[in-house]
């Protein structure tokens with residue numbers, strides 16, 4: 444394991460100032476009174492660096508909104524996004540099956556290789572896509588909105604609420620990190636860490652940049668093809 448990886452850990456408490464409780468005690472040695480820190484297993488440090496946001500979002504969408512028995516189906520749009528890919532991997536680990544709605548034919552094979560049970564193309568991701576998703580939900584099904592990538596208002600059919608008793612919920616990870624107990628967060632990362640270490644949860648990385656390459660990094664981030672990361676040793 445590289446010195447950089449050895450000095451890494453996931454802060455499962457995710458509150459800014461408390462990170463200052465780590466004190467550098469020597470080369471690659473940190474002292475901390477923070478019980479939420481864990482050493483990471485061997486794995487891709489770039490993937491671990493992205494473990495704090497999209498994988499927890501995916502995990503909580505699958506476990507914290509509706510109790511889904513094994514064998515349940517989950518349908519999602521934007522399925523080839525970082526969150527969507529993590530949903531496919533985590534759903535498999537929980538015995539759930541996924542229908543994955545994407546905008547482009549080019550990503551169908553990729554999504555199937557990831558383990559998506561069904562992959563369909565719907566060009567209407569954005570305003571009317573939620574309505575199409577709700578049309579696939581069972582009675583009393585729940586649609587969760589966690590991102591507004593299309594920047595358009597959501598359109599849903601009133602009949603979904605009136606006749607099918609469906610619900611629409613919002614989700615923001617920030618609120619969950621504020622209210623979750625240490626045990627809950629630890630259990631979540633105990634589930635996610637092996638999946639990231641094994642490469643089962645993996646987000647494509649378009650490029651890595653040094654901190655002094657902000658301009659190039661921002662330009663690259665505006666294009667598609669994966670995440671753009673800053674690293675001290677690109």
Ligand SMILES: NC(=O)c1ccc[n+]([C@@H]2O[C@H](COP(=O)([O-])OP(=O)(O)OC[C@H]3O[C@@H](n4cnc5c(N)ncnc54)[C@H](OP(=O)(O)O)[C@@H]3O)[C@@H](O)[C@H]2O)c1
Nearest residue numbers: 500521523524525526546568589590591592593614615616
């Ligand atoms: N609520 C929370 O706590 C929370 C946590 C994490 C992320 N998020 C949100 O979740 C969303 C996905 O994040 P991510 O990091 O997973 O994204 P990402 O990996 O950058 O992927 C972006 C996704 O959005 C699609 N997309 C791009 N432009 C679009 C448009 N104009 N209309 C519709 N879809 C479009 C892309 O499809 P193509 O590949 O076909 O372009 C791709 O599937 C973002 O809105 C993010 O802010 C929310």
